[in-house]
Structure formats: structure tokens, C-alpha cells
Amino acid sequence: MAEIFLALVHHPVVDRNGRIITSAITSLDLHDLARSSRTYGVRAFYVVHPVPEQREFARSVLDHWRIGYGRSFDSRRVEALDLIEVVAGLDEAVAAAERATGRRPEIVHTSAREARGMSFAAMRERMAEEDAAPVLILLGTGFGLAPAAREQADLALEAIRGVGDYNHLSVRAAASIILDRLRGR
Amino acid sequence: MAEIFLALVHHPVVDRNGRIITSAITSLDLHDLARSSRTYGVRAFYVVHPVPEQREFARSVLDHWRIGYGRSFDSRRVEALDLIEVVAGLDEAVAAAERATGRRPEIVHTSAREARGMSFAAMRERMAEEDAAPVLILLGTGFGLAPAAREQADLALEAIRGVGDYNHLSVRAAASIILDRLRGR
Numbered sequence: 001m002a003e004i005f006l007a008l009v010h011h012p013v014v015d016r017n018g019r020i021i022t023s024a025i026t027s028l029d030l031h032d033l034a035r036s037s038r039t040y041g042v043r044a045f046y047v048v049h050p051v052p053e054q055r056e057f058a059r060s061v062l063d064h065w066r067i068g069y070g071r072s073f074d075s076r077r078v079e080a081l082d083l084i085e086v087v088a089g090l091d092e093a094v095a096a097a098e099r100a101t102g103r104r105p106e107i108v109h110t111s112a113r114e115a116r117g118m119s120f121a122a123m124r125e126r127m128a129e130e131d132a133a134p135v136l137i138l139l140g141t142g143f144g145l146a147p148a149a150r151e152q153a154d155l156a157l158e159a160i161r162g163v164g165d166y167n168h169l170s171v172r173a174a175a176s177i178i179l180d181r182l183r184g185r
Numbered sequence: 186m187a188e189i190f191l192a193l194v195h196h197p198v199v200d201r202n203g204r205i206i207t208s209a210i211t212s213l214d215l216h217d218l219a220r221s222s223r224t225y226g227v228r229a230f231y232v233v234h235p236v237p238e239q240r241e242f243a244r245s246v247l248d249h250w251r252i253g254y255g256r257s258f259d260s261r262r263v264e265a266l267d268l269i270e271v272v273a274g275l276d277e278a279v280a281a282a283e284r285a286t287g288r289r290p291e292i293v294h295t296s297a298r299e300a301r302g303m304s305f306a307a308m309r310e311r312m313a314e315e316d317a318a319p320v321l322i323l324l325g326t327g328f329g330l331a332p333a334a335r336e337q338a339d340l341a342l343e344a345i346r347g348v349g350d351y352n353h354l355s356v357r358a359a360a361s362i363i364l365d366r367l368r369g370r
Binding site for chain 2: 016028031032035036038039040041074076077079080160161162163164166167168169170172173174175176177179180181183184185
């Protein structure tokens with residue numbers, strides 16, 4: 001079974017007009033994605049941000065829950081947040097996943113605009129193989145990953161489709177659906 | 186095909202200690218669940234709260250996006266939020282769904298603690314039948330729906346399972362996974 005790593009990318013992503021931006025870290029993304037990660041057996045969840053102050057903010061959210069009052073208040077939350085590692089860039093996430101598993105992870109791009117991409121069924125099957133390489137799934141904030149992130153990926157997953165043309169899911173919803181399709185029972 | 190309605194319930198729900206509480210409406214729940222609802226063809230998304238001031242708050246969030254600056258800023262967001270109806274209780278949600286479809290909806294309970302419950306596969310099949318009744322899916326905020334909500338339901342869905350014992354998903358993640366399992370492609 002392939003081990004799964006998630007990376008929530010805040011740069012380079014695009015805004016509603018397709019411009020390259022750096023988005024802000026939100027504490028809710030950390031909580032929601034950590035809980036989904038923990039539920040689906042994700043090995044580590046990387047929060048990727050190039051700005052030191054933003055990484056500090058993320059660490060302060062984690063410390064609140066890991067160390068202080070929060071720890072005694074809600075242990076299930078801590079158990080999830082313990083999966084988070086705050087890193088400056090994608091390279092750092094790849095290196096950390098490689099250190100954890102001894103193998104370079106396959107970098108998997110996700111996008112609501114992906115027209116081709118590997119099907120979830122094919123990806124799930126591939127990940128179920130005995131000697132499957134770990135996968136690092138990239139999730140874009142804002143209006144999605146910038147083209148530069150696509151170029152760093154080894155493969156792309158098909159877009160999540162609902163029942164019509166509308167597919168403007170939040171990153172929190174999209175990530176949980178992706179994990180469920182790849183590893184849910 | 187059964188039409189789907191969602192109800193996000195803020196009372197009666199339980200806190201971490203199992204006590205019955207009334208939780209607060211958060212604007213993020215409205216946005217995330219509306220976007221997931223729109224993606225999966227949900228007919229209406231009811232925000233259920235017994236406190237008038239809380240319903241007013243929800244309406245003010247909607248008005249911001251439907252009427253003012255928000256409307257021109259992000260039309261995809263408006264398209265999703267248009268699915269929301271703010272109601273005082275579950276009875277009102279049931280009546281609204283009945284008015285919209287001409288049939289009383291089946292009330293479907295969801296819980297992370299449901300040990301038995303109908304499987305997602307069976308529910309999906311049932312909903313795909315030609316003359317299937319509409320379904321109203323209850324989602325609990327806080328630490329989940331109170332027993333009283335269970336008693337009002339016609340049937341219960343099995344809990345979402347990941348890979349281990351941990352299943353402390355956010356309501357935003359759980360709702361999107363439920364919709365994807367019942368209606369995703």
C-alpha cells in the first residue's frame with residue numbers, strides 16, 4: 001500500500017483571474033485537513049508557505065493545541081494536528097517524505113480544471129500494489145495550483161466531478177473527497 | 186433519481202461530553218456546504234437554527250453575497266449560496282422540501298457513531314430508482330446530532346470509515362464525502 005502525504009500549497013497558486021498569488025494560511029484549513037488526513041491514514045500533512053511570518057502563524061496555531069490549554073481540551077484534535085509539518089517549499093516537503101519512507105514520493109497534482117488526468121480508480125489500484133511508491137498529493141489554495149506546480153508533478157489526478165458543470169468545491173471538501181476515493185472503505 | 190436536500194442542524198446537537206447544546210452558525214459552514222451542495226446537485230440546503238438572531242446572522246451573510254459587492258465579486262459563490270434556506274426547525278425544512286417536490290422527503294440521519302445504518306452503496310442504489318422519494322440528509326454540527334434528531338429520522342446512514350478507528354471529520358468534510366458517495370461520478 002502506498003503511503004499518502006498531503007501538501008497544502010499557498011504559493012504558487014492563482015486567484016480568480018488566473019494571476020499568480022501567495023495565499024494566506026487559515027487555521028481552519030489546518031484543522032479540517034488534519035482531521036481528514038488522520039481519518040484516512042495520511043502519514044504527514046505539509047503546510048507549504050514561502051513567507052516566514054506565515055509559517056510562524058501556522059506553528060502558533062499548532063502550539064496552542066499541542067502544548068497549552070488546547071491539549072487537555074480536545075485530544076482528538078491534537079492527534080490530528082500532530083500530522084502537520086510546516087515547510088517553506090515543495091522541495092522541502094518532498095525531502096521530508098523521502099526521509100520518512102526512504103523513497104522519493106510520486107508528486108500528484110490535483111485541479112478542478114484537469115480535463116484528462118488519471119482516474120481515481122486507476123490511482124487507487126496503483127496505490128494498492130505491494131511495492132507502490134509513496135504519493136505526495138498537492139492541494140492548491142486560492143483558485144488552485146499555478147502551472148508551475150503542475151510542472152513539478154509526476155502525474156495528475158482527474159478533476160472531481162459532481163452531477164453538472166459546477167465543480168467549485170472548497171479545498172477542504174475536495175481534499176476529503178480525494179482521500180475517500182483513494183482510501184475510503 | 187431521488188432529489189437530495191441537506192439540513193445543517195444546530196440544535197439539538199451534542200458537545201464533546203454528550204450534553205445537548207445549540208451551536209452557533211459559522212459563515213464558513215454555509216459557504217463550504219453550499220459549494221458542495223451545488224457540485225452534487227442538491228436541490229436545497231437548509232440551515233436549521235431555533236434562535237432568531239442566529240437566523241438573522243445567516244441571512245446577513247447571504248445578503249452580503251447575493252445583493253451587494255459580493256455578487257459581482259464572485260458569481261460562482263452566489264450560485265452556491267442561492268441553494269440556502271434558513272429555517273427555525275427540522276419540521277420547517279421537511280415542509281419546504283415537500284412543497285418543492287410534492288412528496289414528503291425521507292429523513293436520513295448521519296453520525297460518526299452509527300454502528301449499523303444503511304450502507305452507502307445500498308442508499309445510492311435506492312436513490313437511483315425511478316420513483317425514489319426525495320431524501321433530506323441531516324448533518325449535525327458540534328459533536329453530532331442529539332438522540333432526539335435520530336428519532337425523527339426514517340433511516341440512518343452508516344458512519345464514514347477511513348482506515349482506522351479515528352473518524353473525527355469536520356461536518357464540512359463529512360458532508361462532501363457523503364454527497365460524493367451518494368452521487369459522485
